Amino acid sequence: QVQLVESGGGLVQPGGSLRLSCAASGFTFRLYAMTWYRQAPGKSRELVAGITSLTGSTNYADSVKGRFTVSRDNAKNTVYLQMTNLRPEDTAVYYCNARRDIPGIVDRTYWGQGTQVTVSS
Secondary structure (H helix, E strand, C coil): CCCEEEEEEEEEECCCCCEEEEEEEEHHHCEEEEEEECCCCCCCEEEEEECCCCCCCCECCCCCCEEEEEECCCCEEEEEEECCCCCCCCCCEEEEEEEEECCCCEEEECCCCCEEEEEEC
């Protein structure tokens, strides 16, 4: 079965760093775009960073641009989110998403269960 398992979350002080990992299994990882989302209490889920399947191009929310880096290792079926200079407003549950979208043909998406990131003094 499909699994996306996030890890690497935890408590960190403002200005600190964390590296999140998402290990995927049960599907052809290299064909899927991988995206990190986050959701803070009382807020909607928002896109943080994504990386495409074919080209490996990346995109970031303005709020994390220059601080976060998304990467993938297709040999390990893993996507990463390197977070630096963390701020309290980065506190959220971070979710890993896998998506394969062929317009008019297939739109498959999978979600991990999330990992908590707390940035606090």
